Amino acid sequence: MNPAEMLRLTPTLLWVLLLALTLFVLALGAVAGVAGLVVRRRLAAPGSVPGPRPRATRWLITGLVVDGLVLAVAAVGLATAPSSHVPVPSARANAQDVVAAYLDASNAHDVGTMNAILDPARMGTLSRFRATWVVDEVDMQPVEAYHELDSVLPAGTEVVRVPVDLVVIRGTDLTVPDHTRLPWGFVLARPDARHRWRIVDQGF
Incomplete structure (x- = not known):
């Protein structure tokens, strides 16, 4: 297994x-x-x-x-409890697929899968007792090269950014009101193609 x-x-x-x-x-x-x-x-x-x-x-x-x-x-x-379980993407999944799985897991409150996608060293871990975003109308943009973390990540690490335009149906705090259209971005990294992409940063 x-x-x-x-x-x-x-x-x-x-x-x-x-x-x-x-x-x-x-x-x-x-x-x-x-x-x-x-x-x-x-x-x-x-x-x-x-x-x-x-x-x-x-x-x-x-x-x-x-x-x-x-x-x-x-x-x-x-x-x-999660409303459904979202599979954790394998090493064969591309960065956009990983972001899509993360957002699906957030909608389902599948914190186990969300934590498996996040890099715990940089993003920490989420608690199942705290709310997660519910999003809709996700528009995934083309993957971009990203170099702002080159100085803090190990040499040779592959890093990309996936821009996303989405509507936050339900946020987790007052900084993002419900039903807000939001331009967002996820930064993902992996040591090489044999490893899974993991989210190391996110934000505007």
Whole structure:
């Protein structure tokens, strides 16, 4: 299995495990709640021996609290999960294909693929708990030579810039209002043709 396939499968496997754990804990919470109700009914039955009613109540409350916490965690996980998984481009993909994949991943909130395309040394890593751009009407321009990073990148590194004209449907902060047409550019680099293009800079 190649790294791209692993990146696609890992989030799916994690969500399957989370779902299984959620169902398991929900079952435990339900059992605790039912046990609390049963004990309360027995204690309330005529002729029953007075017992620790607060303990039965605590069982019921514990079951409900556990269920609520698990549902809250599951809701947050689903809210921050990608809507779809975008494959990570291989070394055979050209710079424009890599930018297109990055924008598709941004639209899908597929942070795993976005981080695989970004150069972490220069761009850091993105968090799945933060919003990503949603863009449309992407107009990819011809690839340009780029030399402004020659002094900071290793000698022999291939560097290009891909100009893009796009509409930001939803931005991540107030610096780019929603539904704004924006001229943008991505700078990509790779050591040689055997390696993937990675984004090392972006901006106006």
